[in-house]
Amino acid sequence: MVVGDFSLKGKIAVVTGGGSGINLEFVRLALQSDCRVLVADLRLTRDAEKLVSNSGGKAAFTPCDVSKWSDLESLPARVSKVFGNDAIADVWVAGAGVFEPPWSAFLEDTETENYKQLRINVDHPIKLTRIAMKTSIAANKPAVVLIVASMAGILGVYASPIYCASKHAVVGFTKSMSQADIDENIKIVAICPGLVTTPLWTREEAKPQWEQFSFVADDCLTPQEVAVAMVSLVEDSKYKGGTLLSIAKGLPVAELEHMEATAQGPWSVKTWMDTCYQPIRAVWNNLRPKA
Structure with a gap:
């Protein structure tokens, strides 16, 4: 059995990193499709706060540090608490991520025990997938896991090697999990966007990277464009488990x-x-x- 067509209407989604950027736009589209959403993030942007507060109870926020497995493991219980005792998430979006921050980067190399960037970009989506599968299989329900990867998971850039390595890891993980669609009725897929005008690039702290990477907003995708592709990846039966959907402007x-x-x-x-x-x-x- 495979998941097949999987409309967001009437479903429940958990979205890590849903407080801003691409994932916030996915939350917006999910709510428009009559999907209830638990936004799991460190904090909400002002736009996200408005969206949640005006959702009529269809959206809720829970603080979540995706580098902590205890926070991730609390998400199923949080879904039940917010949306009802029998509520189980149908869609899990591993969207939280970081791009070569100074506190976790190959060049600066300031960390003493591990690269936290890898805990956020690699460990978190893998662990969230395990939680989603455990929860859904125990309830005998189909589910979709959508990992936000990157075109960097296909290419390589000398200036951001840890980020590229992290996205290569989740691309490989997604491809490896294609059989779960057939065996367990759990579809695991990944979106691989190119440059997008998200806070990873547009926030004040990212300005030093603008010149280095020749960042030009007009050459980037919008978060809305990526979110539309994400919805299709979740809902459309033509995208089977293990699918990597790339979306980018340019070459x-x-x-x-x-x-x-x-x-x-x-x-x-x-x-x-x-x-x-x-x-x-x-x-x-x-x-x-x-x-």
Whole structure:
């Protein structure tokens, strides 16, 4: 048995990172489809607060630090508390993530025990999938798990190696879980967007990365565009378990991959790479013995 068509209407969704960006837009679309939503995030943006408060009880917020398994494991009980004792989530969106923050990055290397970025971007979606499967199988209900991955899970960028590694990990995990759709009636899929105008890029703290990565909002997807694709990925039977749905503006993935690997693309790409990699090269140059 496979999940097949899976309308959001009448369902319950849990969305980590639903307080802003892509995931907030998914929450908005889910509510418009008459889906109840538990938003699990560290905090809500002002827009998210308005959306939840005006939802007529169809949306609720629960504080959640996705790097803590205890917070993730509390989500099924929270669903029951908010939406009724027999309530069980049908859709689980692992949306929370970070992009090479200074406190967890390969170049700065300030952490002493582990890379928290990996706990957030890798451990969290894998653990949330396990929780979703355990909950749904015990209730003999179908479910969909949607992991927010990235085009970085297909390509590689020298300036953000941990982020790319984390997204490669969840891409591999999603592909590995395709059989769950057939065996357990649990569809596990991933969305792989390119650059999106989310707080990962637009917040004040991200400004140092704008110049490095040549960030231009007009070249990016909007959160709404990605959220629409996410809804299709959940609902449409043509997307089976293990599906990786990429959505991006610009060059096709294969061409980008080739240029990244060979550094022999058009002049604009070579210029972008030189700008993007300059801070990394500066760090390594400072480590070399002086003549």
